Amino acid sequence: MSLVEEIEGQVTIQISGMTCSNCAARIEKSLGKIESVHEAKVNLAIERASVRYNKRKININQIINKIEKLGFGANIYKDLQKNQSDYRKLQVRSLRNRFLVSALLTLPLLWTMLSHFSFTSTIWVPELFLNPWFQLTLATPVQFIVGMPFYFNAFHAVKNRSANMDVLVVLGTSSAYFYSHYLTVNSLSSSIANHHIPLYFETSSMIITVVLLGKLIELKARSKTLKVVHRLQDMGKKEKTIIRDNISITLPAKNIQVGDIMMIHPGENILIDGEILEGNSAIDESMITGESIPIEKGLGDKIISGSININGLLKIVAIKTGEQSTIARMHEFIEEAQVSKPPIQRAADRIAGIFVPIIVCLSLFTFFIWYFVINPGELALSLEHAIAVMVIACPCAIGLATPTSIMVASGKAAENGILFKEGSHIEALDQGTIIFLDKTGTITEGKPSVTKVVSMNVSELHLLRMAAAVEIYSEHPMAKAVVKAAKNRKLILPDSHSIITFPGYGISGIVEGSKVIIGTKQLLENEGISIYINHREVQQLQEQGKSVLFVSIQQKFAGMICVSDTLKQNSITAINLLKQLRLKVVMVTGDQDYTSKLIAKEVGIKHIYSNALPKDKGDLVRQCQKNGENVIFVGDGMNDAPALAAANVGIAMGTGTDLTSAAADVNLMKSDLMDISKAAKLSTKTMRNIKQNLSFALIYNCIAIPFAILGMLEPWMAGTAMALSSVSVVSNSLRLQKLKLSN
Numbered sequence: 163m164s165l166v167e168e169i170e171g172q173v174t175i176q177i178s179g180m181t182c183s184n185c186a187a188r189i190e191k192s193l194g195k196i197e198s199v200h201e202a203k204v205n206l207a208i209e210r211a212s213v214r215y216n217k218r219k220i221n222i223n224q225i226i227n228k229i230e231k232l233g234f235g236a237n238i239y240k241d242l243q244k245n246q247s248d249y250r251k252l253q254v255r256s257l258r259n260r261f262l263v264s265a266l267l268t269l270p271l272l273w274t275m276l277s278h279f280s281f282t283s284t285i286w287v288p289e290l291f292l293n294p295w296f297q298l299t300l301a302t303p304v305q306f307i308v309g310m311p312f313y314f315n316a317f318h319a320v321k322n323r324s325a326n327m328d329v330l331v332v333l334g335t336s337s338a339y340f341y342s343h344y345l346t347v348n349s350l351s352s353s354i355a356n357h358h359i360p361l362y363f364e365t366s367s368m369i370i371t372v373v374l375l376g377k378l379i380e381l382k383a384r385s386k387t388l389k390v391v392h393r394l395q396d397m398g399k400k401e402k403t404i405i406r407d408n409i410s411i412t413l414p415a416k417n418i419q420v421g422d423i424m425m426i427h428p429g430e431n432i433l434i435d436g437e438i439l440e441g442n443s444a445i446d447e448s449m450i451t452g453e454s455i456p457i458e459k460g461l462g463d464k465i466i467s468g469s470i471n472i473n474g475l476l477k478i479v480a481i482k483t484g485e486q487s488t489i490a491r492m493h494e495f496i497e498e499a500q501v502s503k504p505p506i507q508r509a510a511d512r513i514a515g516i517f518v519p520i521i522v523c524l525s526l527f528t529f530f531i532w533y534f535v536i537n538p539g540e541l542a543l544s545l546e547h548a549i550a551v552m553v554i555a556c557p558c559a560i561g562l563a564t565p566t567s568i569m570v571a572s573g574k575a576a577e578n579g580i581l582f583k584e585g586s587h588i589e590a591l592d593q594g595t596i597i598f599l600d601k602t603g604t605i606t607e608g609k610p611s612v613t614k615v616v617s618m619n620v621s622e623l624h625l626l627r628m629a630a631a632v633e634i635y636s637e638h639p640m641a642k643a644v645v646k647a648a649k650n651r652k653l654i655l656p657d658s659h660s661i662i663t664f665p666g667y668g669i670s671g672i673v674e675g676s677k678v679i680i681g682t683k684q685l686l687e688n689e690g691i692s693i694y695i696n697h698r699e700v701q702q703l704q705e706q707g708k709s710v711l712f713v714s715i716q717q718k719f720a721g722m723i724c725v726s727d728t729l730k731q732n733s734i735t736a737i738n739l740l741k742q743l744r745l746k747v748v749m750v751t752g753d754q755d756y757t758s759k760l761i762a763k764e765v766g767i768k769h770i771y772s773n774a775l776p777k778d779k780g781d782l783v784r785q786c787q788k789n790g791e792n793v794i795f796v797g798d799g800m801n802d803a804p805a806l807a808a809a810n811v812g813i814a815m816g817t818g819t820d821l822t823s824a825a826a827d828v829n830l831m832k833s834d835l836m837d838i839s840k841a842a843k844l845s846t847k848t849m850r851n852i853k854q855n856l857s858f859a860l861i862y863n864c865i866a867i868p869f870a871i872l873g874m875l876e877p878w879m880a881g882t883a884m885a886l887s888s889v890s891v892v893s894n895s896l897r898l899q900k901l902k903l904s905n
Contacts, residue, residue, distance in 0.1 A: 171217040177209050178235035181315055183561020184326035192232055205565050233318025254381055261374040264308045267300045268371045271364035294346040294361055301363035305339050309370045325518035331373055334552040335366040341545055365877040369553055372882045379889045402433055418483045426476040432469045435482035443474025506589055507564035521555040528871045550870040554880035555863055559887040563855035566895035571848040578903055579831035580841045587827040590811045591845035593792045600797035601751035601761055604815055606727040608639045612647035614724035625721045629680045629713050631658045632671040640725045665801050666752045666775035676716040686712050693719050704756030734765050736835035743842050750774050779805035840903040847901055855891045862887050
């Protein structure tokens with residue numbers, strides 16, 4: 163572990179009390195000012211912050227205290243994670259109760275509005291409802307009990323030299339309430355009959371009620387977007403009976419350890435990654451990979467957590483549990499994607515940051531223009547129009563435009579077996595201009611087989627036996643093919659040692675006292691070994707699509723092993739779909755020219771880079787980036803890791819190694835090239851959805867504010883429009899859940 167890793171910590175914090183993007187921006191700004199905090203990202207939609215900090219200089223409690231001083235609630239997310247769905251339900255219940263109380267008290271005040279308009283003046287209104295003191299009695303608890311959180315949040319916002327939606331709500335409702343309060347008290351010495359006094363208690367109460375209703379609808383809609391995360395959390399809570407040290411124990415899934423044995427009955431969820439010891443069954447992996455057709459599995463096959471056993475009794479052994487299991491990694495990826503911010507959201511946050519001060523200035527302008535110019539001396543009318551301007555403006559819609567779409571999209575992607583590490587990668591994928599596809603395991607099945615063994619001065623079996631003894635230490639698909647061929651011939655592999663891997667070239671080791679080298683022709687030549695063989699024969703094998711591995715034993719050329727791979731079923735269709743997305747498709751491989759060209763021609767790829775080493779792949783990506791390209795790289799092998807890390811978006815196939823997965827920005831749970839086109843389609847649709855949300859939010863404000871300035875909207879109507887604008891943005895984001903990604 164490096165020194166940087168030792169001193170850098172990361173924590174996810176659940177935050178309560180945020181009402182708009184300005185709240186999130188304020189928290190980010192305050193945490194960013196702390197010298198020991200390296201990065202703070204706050205997501206309004208899921209009310210969560212991700213903070214990277216120096217563990218030696220600051221602790222988590224100090225970070226939480228800083229957030230609480232800003233007027234927000236803060237808890238470590240892991241402490242709440244187990245009861246996250248309960249926390250959401252509590253939020254909904256609390257908000258619903260506040261709304262119901264507010265609505266109950268506001269209804270009589272709303273009834274009095276019927277007397278304000280000539281076309282409703284014939285409708286009966288109880289005399290009591292018109293009494294100013296009765297209206298004051300109803301409006302006061304709405305304003306100062308139900309509405310107290312607005313005051314609390316507005317106070318802390320102003321205290322920290324900021325402004326948010328709460329400031330607008332407090333200014334608007336307080337103006338209406340206190341002006342009406344003044345008229346009510348003044349009526350004691352007035353000769354005007356009480357019920358003729360033009361009061362605005364219904365305006366202040368109605369605004370608070372409507373805003374609460376909008377927040378309630380918005381919270382319920384946002385909860386729907388987290389259904390994938392909740393499903394994954396519920397899986398982790400389930401209990402399972404396991405056999406450990408020949409003793410039967412029942413315990414939660416998170417406490418199962420590697421090596422534990424368990425029986426999986428038909429219809430049961432599989433809670434850990436494991437290997438089948440006994441039995442056969444059809445396994446439904448649709449929740450993890452998006453593949454709707456169950457897969458038949460038996461002895462020795464791997465099964466992944468989150469899948470369902472359909473029809474057979476299975477005995478399995480745990481190989482990945484807890485945070486290392488597939489379902490835990492999915493959960494982690496989804497949450498990281500939802501907390502992160504794509505560049506387009508940062509632009510929206512900057513707009514929202516200056517929005518509230520501008521609206522306050524416009525509200526003051528409206529008051530003065532009406533009071534001194536349009537209707538001189540009409541205080542009540544001028545105040546009413548100023549309140550409407552203040553209340554109709556909605557920074558919430560701008561702040562929610564991006565995170566809600568990212569939240570829904572990351573969940574939709576997970577349902578289809580596509581895991582984005584960050585929300586920014588959804589945007590980056592949409593901006594891709596060129597896509598590099600590794601050959602083995604990406605375009606081809608990655609399960610090659612040995613088709614021919616050509617030996618020189620040794621027997622074919624001896625050559626295969628010696629080569630397999632070294633290749634057994636390699637994860638490369640061709641190495642596995644050599645080992646499998648030796649085992650199929652029932653060869654007993656001798657021990658080997660001093661293994662050295664040459665990425666992109668091959669491998670060497672000592673077997674029975676002899677140095678064995680297997681790999682490319684260039685590797686053997688670099689080691690000073692002369693290759694005596696008919697080069698035309700080699701060329702013919704390569705033209706047939708076979709990859710040729712050269713073998714030397716004790717510094718003497720011993721022969722060749724020919725390996726061939728087959729195309730994946732969907733490769734040609736998937737590559738055509740990528741072309742339709744206006745991506746330049748390039749195949750890059752460490753294989754020889756002839757083999758590469760044959761595969762490329764078969765799948766319709768015109769641009770090829772062969773004989774590419776891991777460093778070459780990375781250099782190629784960087785060169786394209788210098789030329790202005792946004793590069794997408796798709797691979798599955800350890801030798802693809804440098805290119806995956808260097809690309810604008812790195813995509814790791816489902817068969818990839820842990821290193822490949824760590825280097826990639828997007829992980830596919832299946833090794834299906836079609837999922838790349840699905841991911842690209844989702845990113846395009848998501849960015850379009852975000853732009854629709856932002857356009858709606860900005861156009862809404864640009865149209866609504868002038869109407870309010872011109873006095874064409876009542877304050878309660880303005881409040882309703884403001885609440886509905888946020889609900890509309892969330893509802894539009896939810897449309898992504900219905901998106902069909904299959905082509």
